[in-house]
Amino acid sequence: MINKINSNLLHELKEHIPFTALATVVSVLVSFFIMKANLITSLIPIFYIFHPIHLFFSAIVSTALFYKYKKNIFLSIMVGMFISMIIGSISDVFFPYLGSLLFKIPISFHLPALESPALIIGATFLGALIGIFFKKTKFPHFFHVFISVFASLFYIFAYSTAFSLLNLFFIVIITTISVVVPCCLGDIILPLLFKDKLEKKK
Numbered sequence: 049m050i051n052k053i054n055s056n057l058l059h060e061l062k063e064h065i066p067f068t069a070l071a072t073v074v075s076v077l078v079s080f081f082i083m084k085a086n087l088i089t090s091l092i093p094i095f096y097i098f099h100p101i102h103l104f105f106s107a108i109v110s111t112a113l114f115y116k117y118k119k120n121i122f123l124s125i126m127v128g129m130f131i132s133m134i135i136g137s138i139s140d141v142f143f144p145y146l147g148s149l150l151f152k153i154p155i156s157f158h159l160p161a162l163e164s165p166a167l168i169i170g171a172t173f174l175g176a177l178i179g180i181f182f183k184k185t186k187f188p189h190f191f192h193v194f195i196s197v198f199a200s201l202f203y204i205f206a207y208s209t210a211f212s213l214l215n216l217f218f219i220v221i222i223t224t225i226s227v228v229v230p231c232c233l234g235d236i237i238l239p240l241l242f243k244d245k246l247e248k249k250k
């Protein structure tokens with residue numbers, strides 16, 4: 049089991065890091081230009097669009113992967129929703145928030161799961177339902193990673209006001225880590241661990 053997780057994790061990291069880093073650099077520059085040009089006064093509403101979409105795709109992947117090994121619709125939906133909400137919050141909120149504090153970038157804390165629970169539950173439930181019937185992980189997984197970049201980034205830009213050139217460099221690092229680690233954890237490791245534990249209870 050451990051060897052299988054390590055193999056999957058290494059594969060996912062090789063696939064994720066180059067794409068995530070490139071997408072992060074581009075999205076940081078685009079978002080910074082938008083803010084500096086005053087094209088959008090606040091990215092908070094945009095974050096509240098990308099975050100639920102991120103959880104939606106995350107739920108598709110986690111649910112589909114779990115259901116692949118455990119043909120229980122109710123349990124798969126619950127596990128998929130739980131994983132996507134927890135991992136999505138870590139990726140889009142906790143990692144960007146803690147990373148910003150680490151690099152001394154002023155930022156305030158906001159958790160959509162508490163502030164807008166109906167939106168978050170609805171997005172993950174719909175994603176989980178689609179995951180049961182879609183039964184594919186690669187296609188939604190691509191969008192999961194891509195959208196996660198923007199969700200993590202928009203959280204920082206939405207709730208912070210200090211954007212020097214040095215801070216932009218730190219934000220690229222924070223966003224890349226915020227996406228790569230939780231996405232691999234949510235889409236690969238946790239579903240396999242849940243499946244392994246359930247099989248041991250048989």
